[in-house]
Structures are given as C-alpha cells and as structure tokens.
Amino acid sequence: MLQGNRRKSKVKIAVIGGGVVGLSCALRLAQGGHIVTLVERSTRRDAASWGNAGHIATEQVAPLASIATLRSAGDRLFARGGALDLPLAAVGDWLPFAVRMIAAARPKRFAAGKRALATLLADALPAWRRLVTAIEAPDLLSEAGHLVVWESAATAASGRAAWSQADTGTASFGAATAEQIAALESATTVPLGGAIQFHGTGQITDLGRLAAVLSAGFCAAGGTIVEQEATLLREDGKATIPGLDADCVLVTAGVRSAPLVAAFGHRAPIIAERGYHIRASATGWPHDLPPVVFEDRSMIVTRFGDQVQAASFVELGHVDGPPDPRKWERLEQHVGDLGLSISGPFTRWMGSRPTLPDYLPAIGRSRRADNLFYAFGHQHLGLTLAPVTAEIIAGMITGHPNRIDMAPFDLERFGGKGGRR
Template identity: 35%
Template sequence: MSAPSHPAFSNRPAPSASDERIAIIGAGLVGSAIAWRLARDGHRVLLLDRAEPASAGASFGNAGHIAVEQLEPLPSIKLLLTFWRELTVCGGCVHIPLHRLAALAPWLARFTAAAFHQQRNTPPLAALVRPAADILERTLRDIGRADLLMRRGHYAFWFGRRAPVQAAHQAREARERGFGIEPAPAELTRVIEARTPGTVAGLWFRDSAHVLDPQSVAAALVHAAVQAGGQFEREEVLEIYPEGSRIAVRTSGQLLKVRAAVVCAGVQSAPLLQRFGLHAPLTSERGYHLEFADTPALSDAPVVYASHDLIVTPMRGRLRATRYLEFERHGAPADARKIQRLRLTLERLGYTSRTRHDGWVGSRPTLPDYLPGIGRAPGEAPLFYAVGHQHLGLTLATPTAEAMAALVSGREAPFDLRPLDLRRFGTPRPR
C-alpha cells in the first residue's frame, strides 16, 4: 500500500532532518521498556514525551503488581451477567458515568462481543503474561536495578460468610492453571482478622511479584537506554505521517524524518495511529490511588482485599492503595468522593495515617477486548505500535519490548502477535 496523502497538511514544511533514529512516542512503562530493549539491540533510539518518564500517564500511579496470574482478558459472559454487582451504585468499584454512556456505546458493544470470545482471546494474553516476572527480572538485572523487583508473590483475602468458599474456588482455579497457591500465613491472617472482625479467608499466590516504585522502573530503563546511546527529549508529538519510506515526526520543537517510529502513547495513542490506517478504540479506564508514608506494611508483599476490590502494595517509603475502574474522560478532574470513599474503606481495614495524601487518578489505556495492540502498520510505512495495555501495562511492558525488538528487526517475535494486530478493529472513520 502506498502512503496516503493528506491534503490538509500539504503546506507543512519539509522535514528538517533525516536520521537513522527510531522515534518512540510515549515514555510510560511501555515506551521506556521498548527504548531500552531497542537500544540494547544497537538501534539508535529517540524517546519522546511531553513529560518526564512515567510521570504523566498511568505508569506513574499503578499498583506495582506483576500480575502473572491474570491470564484471561476481562470480558466474559459471566461478567456480562453479573457486572451490575460491580457498579459503584451497588457498592462495587466500576463506575460508568451516565453522561458518558452515548460516547462509550461503540466501545461497550465491542466489549460485549469480546465477552463471547474470552476463550479464544486468552492464549495470546496468557503468552505475554506468564513469563512477565521472569522477563522483568532479567531486564532489571541487565540494567543493574534488580533491587526494584520483589518476587514475594501476593496475598489475597476474602471477608464474610462466603469467604472460605470464595478462597477455595480461587485456589482451585489457580492450581488448575499451574500456579503455586498456599493458604495465607496464619500470623498475617490473624492480624487482618483483628482489624476486621468476622470470617476471613486468605491465600498466598507465590508466583506474582511487585515493584518498589513503578516510576523508578521507567526512569531506570530510560537511564539505561541513554547510557546505551539513546536519547530522551521532552517534547509533545503533534503529528506523525509517512514520508516515503520514513516517518515524519512533528513535535512542539522540531520536524524529524526518522527511520521508524513506535507509538506507545497510552490512552492518547489513537489520533497518532489514524494516519496509518489504524483504528485503536482506546478508552480511558481510570483508577485511583492513595498513599501512606507513615503506616507500616502488614507484609513484604501486596495484600489484595478481594471483597473490597482494592490492593495495598508496600512500595519504597510508603504504602500505595489502588482501587476503581471509572469510565470517565481522560483529563477530567478526579472524583473527590471516590478518594474519600477509598480513604474510609482503608480506615475500616485498619490503615490510618497522620499525613494526608490527596490521591491520584490515572487512565488505563484499554481496548474493548482487553488484548493489547502490538504490531506494525499495514503498507510500507515503518510504523510500529504498542498500545492498550489495560490493567496490565507494568506486567506486560518488558514482554512487549521483547516482541517489539523482534518486530523492528524483522525477526520472528517470541509471541504470536497476529491476534494483537490492531486491524482486528477495522479502519478508522475518515475525519
């Protein structure tokens, strides 16, 4: 396919430079991991972001959980039948604001369709998720920052009359999938019981892991990429378009003509991909966190409060509690009521603090089938993408970088990327 022409931009100046760099657009965890991996392979990389690495997007504030146990994409027939129980109006953590329903309708329709294909969609996601802790460990060791990863698993607790049944069900499912599961240690269970009287049942998922600070992981990857000859520049990318066999990248400060480009701009990726015939129906699935600098951790691994839909992660110098799945517009102000509700829930679970953290909200970049989009644009343009990492972007960043290294070099990818091709969503509607 020849590169499409764009009459609306026919007056744009010719690119000022022709260079052999690969531009990577977006320095969240996905872009940072790709930058390091490509630099390690000897490519000249230019990482571009309007902000410092992992400071502006979802990567800054995630729960730090390397969720190797989450093999299945979220949309399922079971969820279609029971999702109402997860809504905030019913005490759950999913919020679909009424004013967003019309805008979300096409996304929700695709989500519903994907629910009928969960079985088909699981293997491509599982292939990336299963080795994630090993790949991250190897990567961090390569760059001399193995200290950022803790391989201690995580604990999950259920509360109330049905807690033992729920825990037993989860344990059975996890064992069937080959994961190491044990009852939570009696000492930890006793502490949790003392804080929240009633029936409590807990499990230890041995194979997961967590990082001590997601932003530091991204910063370390970028530092390593720069040490390997790459560059990081703080610039907004305004547009990209095919220019012969190259990619023109117009930023707030310059116009480049690079050898190739990788789009990994989180929830803001779609407009950059449109010009290459790619439709990325990303939605922003927002999550919140609160931090406690002066509250001791209950354990050296994350604690998931399954009945409360929240996770408390011991991070360097603080605890971070994350919750919610809010289908609000990216960039809309945070909902103060959610932050207050999270604070109250944590207090009830025994987490109190003398210092006050105001809370944080960030947008998970989510495609309706909950598979990421990883691939190369159709036609001649050397345009690659890694988008839509939903709830799993920290987990999937380094496996994605492995896949991207193969794609860019024309090698066979270590994962089957065909189900992750964005062309599964058709072509963009003309603007």
C-alpha cells in the first residue's frame, strides 16, 4: 500500500485524535492534497494539548526515565511538598509503569533515548516556524526563550551547576538581563536568589487560538472533522473504522491510544501523567516576561494574552479518575507564598499527558497492519514536537521517509501479542 503510483495520488486518511499532534498531522496531510478525516471524541478542547504551559521545551533532551529522576523521586513527592504524586488508589496504574521506567533508566538505554530525543528536538523549533508560516499566524510563536529562577542563593548555585552539566541540545542559557530581573522583582514580593535565561526555546502565545487556527486551516485545506468515539477494527489484516472509508489510519489519541492499537497486538504501556493549572487575569503581570520556571517549586508561570497561568504536578494515575483539589490549592499557595502579582478568582484545569515508560514517543508505521500508523506518547513534549512529528508522519504515509532514524520510536520496543507482518 501507498507504493508506486499511489504515492502521487490522493490518499484517504483517517486521523484518530484531535490534540495538537493529531491536528498538526491532519493539517499537514490535508495541505499535501490528501483526503483527510479527523475523528475526535470531544471538541471541547479540554485535553492536555490546550491546557499546558505553552512552552516549546527544546532544552529537555534528557528523558525523564533516568537514574537521576529515580534518585530524586522521594524528595519530590507531593506529601513532602513536591510535585510528584503516586496516589495509592492508582497503584495498579503506576506500579507496572514504574517497573518499566526503572528498566528504561539503565545507563545504556537512557543514553540511547537521549540521542533519539535530541534528533527530534533539534528540528522542533524550525518545524514550528514552518507551521506558523503555513497557517499564516507567525505571531503565535514567540522565540523569547524562558526564565528559570530560584528562591535562595544556595538553590540558585546548585541549579545553575546542574544546568551547566546537562545536555540541553540546541538550547543554551546565560544570566538573566537587568530588565528581566526588574520585571521579576515587580511580579513577586519575595527576594529571589538567582535567575537564568534560556535561548533557543519558545512559547505558543495563545493555545486556544492555536487550536482554532489549526482547525480552520485543516478545514480550509479540505479536511473534515467528525466528533465521535472512534472504534478501530482489524479486517483482512488492515485497520478500519466502521462507517468511514479510509486507505490508512493514523492513531494520535494521546492517553487513549493504547486500546486502539491493542486490537492489532501492539502493547503500549501508556499512563496518564496528570498535570494541573490555575488561571487568572494578567493584571499586574509584566507583559514582557517569557515563561518563568520557579524551579524550587516545579512550577511554571506563563502569560497568555490577558490571562496568566501557573502550572505544575506529575500525578501518575488513570485518565478518567477525579481531579485532586489539593493540587489546585497547592498552586494557589505557591502563588501566595511568592507574592506573585496574580489574583483570583482562579479557573482550574487538569489534563493528562500521554507518557510511555521510556519517555520517548511512539511514532511510526505498524508492522502488524499495512495501513496503520501512530504518533502518541509525547509526554511533556507534545506541544514541542507536534509539527516535527507531523512532518515525519506525512513522509511515512506518502512514501518520503524523514532523514531521522525512527527505530527508537517504534512501538515494537514494547513487544506485543501475535506475529509481525
């Protein structure tokens, strides 16, 4: 399939999942002249794609499946004031995930994962430039970098040392400018111990508008959006969606991707890595501040137009579990403790990052069904990697493979049931 002359003809493609990865892929394929239908279970835009910190995190080259992450886990627990929560009620979800993560954190696997992730991140910001140009919305992308701040001289010294030793890929950092320090001081009432500015990172300035512009661009290119729960079946060795005529199917359903690909024997040990945010009016928050990471509290504060948002937490659990109000209360406490120029009333949000235990996404073509493709599991990097993922997937489907070695992102790394095609 999709070989020979078929590469030059229109292909009927069904994309399951309308988050930022799915929408980016659908848009790219539709603009390539193909007949694309996007199947999305909800158009309320309440998924992680539309509630994140807006940060283009090119500096996050090291997968979180690492010895360093495991060693620091105890100090980062929510019960001890940290951002990591392993709820007892969800132990059946996070314990198997943790076992796999420990295996993925072994030095050799970690090093291989970092090399693989670096190849994707190296083209992440250029891919974003290409995408905002294609949708005629260049103002959606800011390349002003981001700030990392600490609350004491001691944590600032250790934080700077840690970042100096870290592999940050195409991103770099230096001292925050006098203007940025002044802006930070105007935004908080407590003294800060130090600050650095990252270069080569970016921000999406309005996530809601991004969703709207991507959707509009997709429809303008001839795409169709269908709001329904997708069912994926295997018929004669191929992937099919009842009631939908498609030559190939692309699964980009985030945390809900695992049961879809399981129908073909794929194992996708994905977990809902739930994050929380609060939003309020941006009155008083400096206009010229890029995203600010308060590293001592694992919190990032981002201005989106006339709103400012504080986000944090890694809660490993079930995608449909109820939110934990204590997380929002902790965020409000952080805002108060720092004296940030953010005042309520706050709106509250919780969303689930789709995370695989090696903290690498699954991007590729199924070896078990000729016409099945997938792109999910981007963890904290869904927004960052959406455009480059779309370019890679479009090349795979149309027979023009990307120069990046995609073997590390093959879903077969997790095994599965049955034989390969």
